Amino acid sequence: MFQRNxxxxxxxxxxxxCGAPKKEITEGDLKRVLERVSIARINANLxxxxxxxxxxxxxxxxxxxxxxxxxxxSVLKQLKVKSPALHEVLIxxxxx
Numbered sequence: 001m002f003q004r005n006x007x008x009x010x011x012x013x014x015x016x017x018c019g020a021p022k023k024e025i026t027e028g029d030l031k032r033v034l035e036r037v038s039i040a041r042i043n044a045n046l047x048x049x050x051x052x053x054x055x056x057x058x059x060x061x062x063x064x065x066x067x068x069x070x071x072x073x074s075v076l077k078q079l080k081v082k083s084p085a086l087h088e089v090l091i092x093x094x095x096x
Contacts, residue, residue, distance in 0.1 A: 022068075022069055022071065022074075023071045023074045024074070025070060025075050025077075029068060029070055029078075030075065030078050030082060032068055033064045033068060033070065033075055036060070036067065037060045040060040041054070041060055044060070056093055057086070057090060058093035058094055061075075076090060076091070076094070
């Protein structure tokens with residue numbers, strides 16, 4: 001019985017992980033992404049050595065979208081309205 005339940009839970013987990021990224025971004029989704037980006041930025045700057053620079057905001061942004069399974073383009077559209085300054089920084093890095 002345990003093996004069957006374990007197997008079913010693994011299948012459900014895989015099915016959820018293989019789904020398409022969420023395209024309809026809510027206010028809460030955007031808030032979670034921004035919080036994760038800011039925390040990752042602070043941690044990276046604290047851990048950065050003098051010879052090595054911290055990764056850019058785009059790296060943190062794409063990682064946050066991946067963790068929360070959100071479509072980065074949809075998040076950028078929402079970010080354009082809510083935080084134009086950050087949107088401009090990300091777009092400049094995104095277009096490179």
